[in-house]
Amino acid sequence: MAVLIRLIVLVVAVMLVPRAWAGRPVNVYEATVHAADPGAAAEEAMKEVLVRATGRKDAAGDPAFAALEMNAAQYVRESRPAGDGQLTVSFDAAALERQIVAAGRSVWDADRPFTLVVLNPAPTGAADDETRRALEEAAELRGLPVALVPMPLTDQSGAPLSADVLLIDARRLGADAVLLGRADPSAQNGPWQWTLITGLRTQSWNGPLDAGIDGAADALASVGGSALPLEEEAVLVHVSGVGTLADYAAVERTLGELPGVRRSGIEEADGAAATFRVLIRGGSQAIERVLTGSQHFTRIDIGAAQPPPQAGAAGGIASGAPLAYEYHP
Numbered sequence: 001m002a003v004l005i006r007l008i009v010l011v012v013a014v015m016l017v018p019r020a021w022a023g024r025p026v027n028v029y030e031a032t033v034h035a036a037d038p039g040a041a042a043e044e045a046m047k048e049v050l051v052r053a054t055g056r057k058d059a060a061g062d063p064a065f066a067a068l069e070m071n072a073a074q075y076v077r078e079s080r081p082a083g084d085g086q087l088t089v090s091f092d093a094a095a096l097e098r099q100i101v102a103a104g105r106s107v108w109d110a111d112r113p114f115t116l117v118v119l120n121p122a123p124t125g126a127a128d129d130e131t132r133r134a135l136e137e138a139a140e141l142r143g144l145p146v147a148l149v150p151m152p153l154t155d156q157s158g159a160p161l162s163a164d165v166l167l168i169d170a171r172r173l174g175a176d177a178v179l180l181g182r183a184d185p186s187a188q189n190g191p192w193q194w195t196l197i198t199g200l201r202t203q204s205w206n207g208p209l210d211a212g213i214d215g216a217a218d219a220l221a222s223v224g225g226s227a228l229p230l231e232e233e234a235v236l237v238h239v240s241g242v243g244t245l246a247d248y249a250a251v252e253r254t255l256g257e258l259p260g261v262r263r264s265g266i267e268e269a270d271g272a273a274a275t276f277r278v279l280i281r282g283g284s285q286a287i288e289r290v291l292t293g294s295q296h297f298t299r300i301d302i303g304a305a306q307p308p309p310q311a312g313a314a315g316g317i318a319s320g321a322p323l324a325y326e327y328h329p
Contacts, residue, residue, distance in 0.1 A: 024114045024145040028052045029093040032082045039073055045089035046072035052143030053100060055108035055221025057214055064103040068096075075099075097230060106228050108143070108221040109260040109281060113176035113198070115216055117148045118166075120182050131209065138210040142217035149173070153180070163197045170197075176257055179216045181209075196220075199254035200294040222259055222290050232262055233283030236322035240273040240300070241329075248274060251327055254297075258290050275322065284323055297325045 031048040035041030046069050047060035059065060068075075078090040097107050123131045132148050139146040151169060154160055161169075163178075170178045178197040194212040195204045196219055205215045237255060242248050248266070251274070256264045260281030267277040280286050291297045301324070 024112060026052070026110050026112050026143045026145060028108075028110050028143055029096060030088060030090045032086050032088045034086055038076075038079055038087070041079065041087040041089055042072040042076050043069055045087075046075070046091070048141065049091055049096070050100070051141065053096060053107055054105050055143070055217060056105070057142070057218070059105070062103075062105070064105060065100075068099055068103070101228075101230055106282075107230065112143065112145055112259075113220050113257065114145045114147070114174065115177040115179050115196075115220070116151065116170045116173060116175040117146050117179045117181065117212070118151045118153065119148070119192075120153055120180070122150055134209050135213060138213035139217075142213055144213060144217045144220065146179070146213070147175075151178075163195075163202045167197050167199065177216070177220065179212060181212050199250070199257050200290065200296060202295070220259070228260075228282035228286050228289070230281065231283070232260075232279055232281050234277060234279050235284045235287055236267060236275055237278055237287060238273065238275045238322045238324045239297075239327050240324075241327040242274050243272045247327060247329060250329065252276060255287075258287060260286055287323055291325065296328050298328065300324050300326050 029049055031045035031052075033041050033044040033048065035044055050059040050062070050065055050068070051057060053059075056062070060069075072091075075091045075095055076089055077092050080088050082088045093110075100107050117135055119131070122128070135146060135148055151166070151173075152161065153166070166178050166180070170176075176198070178195075180195040180197065181192040182195075183192050191206045191208060192212060193204065193206055194215055195202060196216050198220070203215075203219060205211070207215065239251050242251055248269070252264060252266060255261065255276055255278050258278070258280060261278060262281070263279040264276055267275045269275075278287065282289075288299070291299070
């Protein structure tokens with residue numbers, strides 16, 4: 001009875017955490033291009049769509065998609081004039097996803113992390129408009145929903161806010177990730193220092209404005225490795241090291257942010273460990289791929305985790321052995 005009461009308390013506590021990680025749907029399989037004839041328009045639109053659909057910047061030149069681009073017209077569902085000599089082309093999403101996977105590439109789920117872009121120093125006046133336009137155009141090409149916003153980067157004493165605090169502030173604004181760009185005021189037109197902050201990891205790189213968007217899209221799409229299955233699968237994830245309600249909430253929220261997740265929730269709790277049921281596109285392969293290298297999750301031996309037996313529940317019966325991780329706040 002005590003375990004049941006604890007589980008109920010945990011579930012209620014997690015339910016009270018703001019679910020800012022719902023993601024934003026992206027219109028992946030439609031593109032507007034300049035073209036003189038429908039055939040050429042279909043091929044150019046296909047190249048843009050493949051970049052957004054796979055999360056890979058090099059998808060348009062990928063030899064694996066050569067036949068798909070050449071026969072782009074076969075996958076067109078609708079073409080309509082968009083003015084100024086442009087044509088908007090919509091493709092059959094399900095058919096393209098099957099072809100992408102058949103070519104050995106992965107599909108980036110259409111519900112994508114809404115990312116707040118924070119620049120320091122923040123541009124003003126005409127520079128603000130130009131910067132905003134450049135970022136939005138780059139994000140549109142990659143299929144990443146973003147918003148350029150001002151956000152405090154220091155506390156009242158002037159000390160820099162930690163990555164965890166910045167992410168909490170972003171989630172309060174309805175975002176899933178923070179892309180922080182810092183420029184050296186003494187270096188005109190110099191590269192930006194970019195830092196992407198998510199619930200899984202924090203990573204940094206240097207480059208111009210479009211490199212900030214490209215780096216974020218590459219990281220959030222999790223495009224490495226072979227193609228993942230398109231089918232959804234229920235997976236049990238046993239996590240130890242969750243000693244507080246805040247830990248439980250953080251883990252549940254992070255699992256809910258994984259690409260392709262449809263539902264996630266606590267299945268069982270026991271002391272400083274809990275088992276979560278995750279319904280995700282690509283199943284356990286998708287979870288392992290995304291959590292690999294995370295600074296907050298370390299894969300551990302399944303025997304050491306002592307997971308509970310699997311059982312059926314709403315959302316499907318989990319298949320295979322549970323995945324086991326140690327959580328590091």
